[in-house]
Amino acid sequence: MINDLLADALTRIRNASLRKLDVTQLMHSKLVEAVMGVFQAKGYIESFNVIEDGNKKFIKVALKYDKNGSSVITEVKKISKPGRRVYKASDDIKKFKNGYGTFVVSTSHGVLSNDDAHKAKVGGEVLCSIW
Numbered sequence: 001m002i003n004d005l006l007a008d009a010l011t012r013i014r015n016a017s018l019r020k021l022d023v024t025q026l027m028h029s030k031l032v033e034a035v036m037g038v039f040q041a042k043g044y045i046e047s048f049n050v051i052e053d054g055n056k057k058f059i060k061v062a063l064k065y066d067k068n069g070s071s072v073i074t075e076v077k078k079i080s081k082p083g084r085r086v087y088k089a090s091d092d093i094k095k096f097k098n099g100y101g102t103f104v105v106s107t108s109h110g111v112l113s114n115d116d117a118h119k120a121k122v123g124g125e126v127l128c129s130i131w
Contacts, residue, residue, distance in 0.1 A: 004078075004082055005026075005027050005029045006029075006031055006035060006127060007081070008026070008027060009026040009027070009035070009036075009059075010078055012024050012025075012026055013026075013045075013061065013076060014073070014076050016063060017063055017071040020065070020069070022062065023061065023062050023063070024060075024061050024063065025058050025059070025060055025061075027058065027059075028050060028059050031106070031111065031127075033050065034110065035127065036048040036059060038104050038112070038113050041113070042130075043072065044073055044130055045061055045063055045064050046062035046063065047061075047062045073130060073131075074131050075129075076128065076129070076130045077128060077129050077130075078127070079103070079126045079128055080126055085125055087123065087124065087125050087126070088103075088123050088124070088126050090118055090120075090121045090123045091118075092123070093118060093123065094114070094118050096114055096131070097131045100131050101130060102115075102130050102131065103126050103127075103128075104126075104127045104129070104130070105126055105127065106124050107120070107122040107123065108124065109122055112124075
């Protein structure tokens with residue numbers, strides 16, 4: 001049994017982009033679905049769909065590649081882990097990689113990117129980073 005579904009999802013995305021796969025399948029949770037929504041809004045993935053198979057749910061993610069065939073995702077990393085949670089105030093999450101990267105933050109307003117969390121002036125748990 002997997003305890004950290006978000007870490008598993010990020011690893012599956014990283015491995016699929018390294019193998020240049022078009023689609024990968026993730027285990028479903030509301031948190032993973034919200035993070036995929038941020039990834040799609042920021043342009044790191046093409047799309048994602050929630051698929052129900054009996055009593056199980058999966059998320060099918062279509063990965064995005066540039067015109068040269070290389071992945072749009074350079075690095076995806078889990079920041080806050082079950083053994084060590086990382087929290088940041090709104091002023092501490094302004095930019096990542098000079099604006100080229102994105103932090104995904106779990107706030108009281110939902111799961112947001114670092115830009116949206118800074119605009120809303122809310123901090124929270126930094127879940128992962130992607131660029």
